[in-house]
Amino acid sequence: MSKLTFPRMGESWRTFKMIMEDLGNEVVVPPPISKRTLDLGVRYSPEFACFPLKILMGTYLETVEMGADTIVTSGGVGPCRAGGYAMLHQKILKDLGHDIKMIVFEPPRLQLMNFIKNVRALNKNHTSIKCIIAHIKRAWRKLQALDNAEKLSHIVRPREITRGTTSKVYRKVLGWIDQAYTTEQIIEAETAALKALRGVPQDLDREVLKVGIVGEIYVLLEPASNLEMEETLGNLGVEVERSMFLTGWTRDNTWTETTEMMSVKEAAAPYLPELVGGHGRDSIGNTILCAKRGFDGMIQVAPFTCIPEIVARTILPRVSRDYDIPVLTFFLDEQTGKAGMSTRLEAFTDLMRRKKRLQQGRFTLTG
């Protein structure tokens, strides 16, 4: 029987594992991203490929060692190069002597046949369409539950009294959601998880800064690739609101666009009216929307050499000036160090706090 694997992106693997097993596949869960993953990825990927490609390369090689022989991943039609990554991965793996089957999901909005064909290939149990839809719905609910727990952890963490409590509780509740199987169980686990997170002892009078995070989806969603930036910021007393979650992104890219997506496009239009691939336009649109909502600052994270985010980064200084909102950009790759990032984040937080206090007239600059 074929063993199946998929890219690891944040906590979403819990859902993918469930749905693949429901369809009757044996799943190899991709291991957490480690130093070894990066080493393998960097060794066999093109030098200037972006960070996500290298991480995935490493993950695939690790899962192949664990016995996986089929990879399920997403495709794309450009202009972002991620659309061509599946075929590059396959070629490199083949070159290394691993004949892996790739099941590549192209956007179903454009290529419906590809979607149907892939689902049929994955449907090992030969369950009915009705069952498949039920499986997808349940998986979707689980994905939402995971996203909701993560969102809440971002709000609770900067206010926690004892540092580290939120992360501890968050890791515990992920297990609860992971174990839930039926829709009722998932909802129950989600309610319990949110309650547990809210129950973390908090100091509600604390002065908390609010920062939006925009950028490329993979480095946003996989904490190991952005060196747990959200946790670091939370510990610095900053509430983060990430512009992108897997549920939102999937909705925008599979069927029709949501109203939120439309408003992001509209906001970005004066600066970047064109889809430049990836999330370049979203980064600009979300920065403007967050500025209008009174955020204290924005952080853009992108892989080194990411084309769409370079376009966005070129335009962001003007947005920052026009809307008076500080923007900090991180281009990440395997060389990025956690200490360097923490220092930059601390400095950025200090500057935002100072700006906020000045605006509130709480203190004046002297000397």
Next chain:
Amino acid sequence: MGMKKIVGIPSALMYYIYYPFWLAFFNEIGVEVVTSSRTTKTILDKGIREALADACVPIKLFFGHVMELKNKCDCLFIPRVVCLNGKTIYCPKFLGLPDMIRHSLDGIPPILDVRIDARQGRLSKIKAYLEIGSYFGANRKAVLKAYCKAWITLRRHKRLLRKGLNPLEAMELIKNPNRKKSILPAKSNLKFAVLGYPYSIYDNFINANLLDKLKKLGVSVLTTENINPLILALQKNCGLPKRLFWTFSDAILKAAHYLFRHRRVDAVLHLTAFGCGPDSLLNKFIEMEAKQHKDIPFMTLMIDEHTGEAGMATRLEAFVDMVRRRKEAYPCRN
């Protein structure tokens, strides 16, 4: 019509392929065209200062050329070229080019950034040029006539490229048809394919005179533009599940595929810019193709803003020597 307007076209990126078209078009509707000079150290320095450090060097050069032009024209022509053949698009940096220029440079003239996307119907290209025409107050009939004339010029330009000329020579020839004999390429015993984007291989400053250096070493050069598009189309997807979605990259991969399989050249060089996004895929695909054809040597040359003449010369000399010796050792081949 009032005073004659001057439109500025930076001589970078799309310039090498589409300048003859644009020049003919604007001249026909009575608009004067001014271009920036060939790339110089000053232009490069200006580009480096203004553009984002993470951008690739061709984009930095484009910024530099815009800085060079900004006081010499009434408006800048930076079209948003999305798709020209109805199938493949261009690098995201091309798609966001007018916005990057507009929002990061100060004191620049208005930008004429008409969107050209051939996927939106058969007449979308003509519509784009009608829009440009109306900006300059030209009537529809004149614009259509100019479009046809420009199209004929472009066809001529491409035909000259296919004959083995490089774009700068072809442009010169279109300007002065009498000089024909002097610039037609000479014969030599080694033939290399130089694959790369037109704006890198034909910009003599940024690639440290790569083509001239090869010529001096007795090597004749074949580029993607010299190959008939029909031959490229016949390569289909080059054994990949889908084609590369960037126009230039797609053409280069097909050219590589064709040249390796049909043994049309003695060696293949791939010229790429540091940090080029599409090339990170393309280069690996060419490399894998080269691996299957061990009798044709392959080398990747990388350029950036620090590329030096000496380093480039050394690498080329060594490579040419190696290929030449190899060819002498196996005289039976071909």
